[in-house]
Amino acid sequence: MYLVDKTEPLDSRRTVIWLDGEAAFALYNGEMRRFHIEEGAKLTEEVYETVMTEILPKRARERALYYLKSQARTEREVWSKLRQGMYPDSIVQETVLFLKRYHYIDDAEYARNYIETAGCRKSRREIEQRLRNKGIEREIIREIFAETAPPAEETLKRILKKRHYSADASEEETRKTIGYLMRRGFGYEEIRRAMFEMHNDA
Numbered sequence: 001m002y003l004v005d006k007t008e009p010l011d012s013r014r015t016v017i018w019l020d021g022e023a024a025f026a027l028y029n030g031e032m033r034r035f036h037i038e039e040g041a042k043l044t045e046e047v048y049e050t051v052m053t054e055i056l057p058k059r060a061r062e063r064a065l066y067y068l069k070s071q072a073r074t075e076r077e078v079w080s081k082l083r084q085g086m087y088p089d090s091i092v093q094e095t096v097l098f099l100k101r102y103h104y105i106d107d108a109e110y111a112r113n114y115i116e117t118a119g120c121r122k123s124r125r126e127i128e129q130r131l132r133n134k135g136i137e138r139e140i141i142r143e144i145f146a147e148t149a150p151p152a153e154e155t156l157k158r159i160l161k162k163r164h165y166s167a168d169a170s171e172e173e174t175r176k177t178i179g180y181l182m183r184r185g186f187g188y189e190e191i192r193r194a195m196f197e198m199h200n201d202a
Helices: 029-034 045-069 075-084 089-101 107-118 124-133 138-148 152-162 171-183 188-201
Strands: 002-009 014-019 022-028
Touching (some): 014 029, 022 029, 045 075, 045 089, 107 138, 124 138, 152 171, 152 188
Antiparallel strands (some): 002 014, 014 022
């Protein structure tokens, strides 16, 4: 038996159930009525098992698949999304393992695709920060960079051309361009090298 300490709305359709002092999970309001769940009442083991083994696992999986429908996500993003929906950690973990097993989520593949797409217009530091913010491990990022990232000079040349930087740029324009690129995470020496190569190519 579990004591329902309190219930509180999660949104217009779902209610969070607190058991033994902790926010345990959320159910639709119709399910609340079906299982006669209310504050101060007892939750039987049978109802608890039904919720934890039949209702929530299926719902979490469906919610995750829907979340992944529009675009690729990282493991951390899926985990965060499900926790926002008040799914218990055990069910979130089970759902994430299912998604990884069938390659619905794959942090290495996500990193590879992002690096291949952004590598021609962003610095390594910018890319690493973006991927780290999404929860991808540093070692995975380094491995993918070693496999797929274009040389920094190549990326810099593309950015310089996009900014219409030319060999006859003034000293002030060159200084501003260097500052802009350094703020984006490129190193001074690699910027000067890319500029030098552009001058030679001109």
